[in-house]
Amino acid sequence: MNRRRTAAAVLALCAAGALTACSSGPAHPGAAAVVGNDRITVATLQSHVSAFQSAAVGDSAAQQQAGVSQKTLALLVSEQLVDQALAKEGKSVTEGQVQQVEAAYLQQAGSAQALRQAVVDNLFLAPADLEIYAHLQAGQVLLLQAAGVDPSSSTADSALQQIVAKASGEIGVTVNPRYGSWDAKALTLAAADQPWLKKTASTTA
Numbered sequence: 570m571n572r573r574r575t576a577a578a579v580l581a582l583c584a585a586g587a588l589t590a591c592s593s594g595p596a597h598p599g600a601a602a603v604v605g606n607d608r609i610t611v612a613t614l615q616s617h618v619s620a621f622q623s624a625a626v627g628d629s630a631a632q633q634q635a636g637v638s639q640k641t642l643a644l645l646v647s648e649q650l651v652d653q654a655l656a657k658e659g660k661s662v663t664e665g666q667v668q669q670v671e672a673a674y675l676q677q678a679g680s681a682q683a684l685r686q687a688v689v690d691n692l693f694l695a696p697a698d699l700e701i702y703a704h705l706q707a708g709q710v711l712l713l714q715a716a717g718v719d720p721s722s723s724t725a726d727s728a729l730q731q732i733v734a735k736a737s738g739e740i741g742v743t744v745n746p747r748y749g750s751w752d753a754k755a756l757t758l759a760a761a762d763q764p765w766l767k768k769t770a771s772t773t774a
Contacts, residue, residue: 603743604649620695639758651708654736658715662707670703
């Protein structure tokens with residue numbers, strides 16, 4: 570089996586991992602997003618995106634991928650939201666749990682190099698951000714368990730979606746419009762609308 574295809578299957582994003590709601594109102598100055606009282610700064614987001622771009626050098630498919638900033642911000646916000654939801658339950662993700670998830674990915678990918686490539690090619694993240702991704706996955710499992718849901722059950726995805734949506738409404742999530750908006754139907758960060766591009770096109774036609 571193609572090694573990259575196998576790694577892609579291992580690292581497919583869980584549909585219920587994305588946010589389903591956002592709070593109204595503008596993001597704080599200098600913030601790419603705000604989750605509760607925690608800010609994810611534009612500088613932090615840009616550092617993650619720059620790390621991805623450096624890792625993707627020479628990989629034309631990864632370099633041409635659109636929406637890297639949105640995908641990265643979705644991960645950072647989701648991690649914050651899940652962590653804060655867990656804190657309300659008196660729980661937190663341990664380093665051991667993160668390492669366990671990473672070890673499972675590594676075993677299934679076959680090698681560290683294959684796993685690294687899958688993170689870049691299929692998640693469009695910097696290799697170092699695998700830790701954040703694994704942290705999120707471990708946190709989602711804990712949220713399900715806290716709600717009395719078996720993470721391996723057929724209803725886990727829909728249950729997690731409801732849990733995260735409720736947490737989003739209670740904690741509050743604000744996204745800088747520069748990076749788009751949360752799409753509840755698609756469970757992802759929709760691309761930012763840029764009406765000035767349409768205006769420019771119409772005036773120059």
